[in-house]
Amino acid sequence: MRRDDNRSRRVAIVADFLINPDAAFYQSIKTRPGPVLDVLVEDGWGLMKAPPHVLNESVARSAVATLAGDAADYLRYNHAVVILAAAGLAQGGVWLNAFEAAFRELKTPMPDVVTIELDGGTAASIRAKLAPFAARQATA
Secondary structure, three states: OOOOOOOOOEEEEEOHHHHOOOOHHHOOOOOOOOOHHHHHHHOOOEEEEOOOOOOOHHHHHHHHHHHHHHHHHHHHOOOEEEEEEEOOOHHHHOOHHHHHHHHHHHOOOOOEEEEEOOOOOOHHHHHHHHHHHHHHHHOO
């Protein structure tokens, strides 16, 4: 039996760097992404953290396959799903090639990718990038 969920029905697969920029393995990156985590939480987005782009590829691919399977389920139940990538990081910091392969294997269209600039953007600029996806879900 499927139960209704009173949350926003919006899910973001987020680059680790966008929500964990102060991790030791990101010390060489001098710019910061702005209040991405704050915006997602305040606006009721569900979060799925992508594996850090510095992981071993085989470990990351396994994690990505699991995340893609979960995201495919969300899509099946009319949730808005978006991938938030970090500008300037390899694979957007989210293993985009691995996600493409995983969604292809699942025969599910890959969610849209929104790239967040690493210039300390404002909450308003982050919301503006997410607005089309939040609106799409509202009309579903």
